[in-house]
Amino acid sequence: MDTSRIDTITFDLWNTLISHDELYDESIRRARTEGIMEALKDKGIIVGMEDLERAHELSGQKLLEKWSDDIDVDVDGQLEIFLRCLNVDPSPDNMMAIESPYTDAVLKVNPYLVDGAVEAVCDMKERGYRIALISNTGRTPGKAMRKVMKNFGLLDLFDVTVFSNEAGYQKPHKKIFEMTLEMIGSLPSKAVHIGDHSVLDVLGARRMGMKSVRVMKHAKKDDGYHEPDIYIDDITGLPEAITKLEK
Template sequence: MIRYYQPVTEQITLIPGAVETLKLFKDKNLKVGLLSNTIFPERFHTEELKRFGLDKYLDLALFSSEVGFKKPHPHMFCTALEKLGVVPHSALFVGDRLEEDIEGAQKVGMKAVLKIKEGEDCPACIVPDAKIANLSELPEAVLKLFEI
């Protein structure tokens, strides 16, 4: 399995601003979690999070391969909220997929921010609470959405 997985992990790169944004939120004592749809076991992802130094900023990393459900199923989001001890209306989900991330989060009562991919349009049927082009815009979006 490791031989199969290695070519995949070699292609992984961090989104610019990921570490800085996660650090900022952790410094503000906000709970931070990761939800991922994946076929790979948790241990493979945990190693990648450690390799990039992201693990120290996460209170939770939840993988569909372990939960038994994929986003946008409410169970994925509700499991994360429960494990973090957070109620939906005080939670924010950031994702780059309209149906899986944005619609899924909103259906359980979370606010949702769409990270727009360059050249991608946003259909009117799913409306994120905010849109960002890069992670450096996320702190401002959080301030506006939660009126902090």
């Protein structure tokens, strides 16, 4: 039996299968803070937009301290940090009130599906590969991103979806790749990771002993330099790349 044959394809999500325009960061921040303001107002807690924006920035700095070590924070942890930065009691009731506007802001800003993304994943699935997703989340957790994926017809194509806020680790930490392969029942030598980022995706996969394909269409050119096994211009080149890696 050929124990080295590829049996699993893992995908990054942002800038590999879905992407957004240059206004995304500002749009999602506004949607999140406006939604939180209204949710707190409904509970009789009046806060101004200036205070909300300050809390958004300060809580972001605190999260970055965690993320710099490739450790992620779950939803409850993020809500508590945000409310403390806003000087509002992080009681269970208050956390519950702001959870939806905090986590689901992405549903109001319309990221878009990358051309050829569904077809590329379908091609891998039709070839018989196990299909998994490994995605960092920032402030938008897996629960919300699965809704986005479902809207795009992506979610049901995946056997396993692993998001950093649920795993507790971010790419390129070895642990999030390890957890994914354990869940899907594969080995690093039999898996290929597909993503846009030189550090998060290429280096992360290499640390795990996986092959990697870097998708360049939406990649940042200044995110470090780590050589993947194959570069492709866009996701439509994936089937050919995997065929090459199989040889």
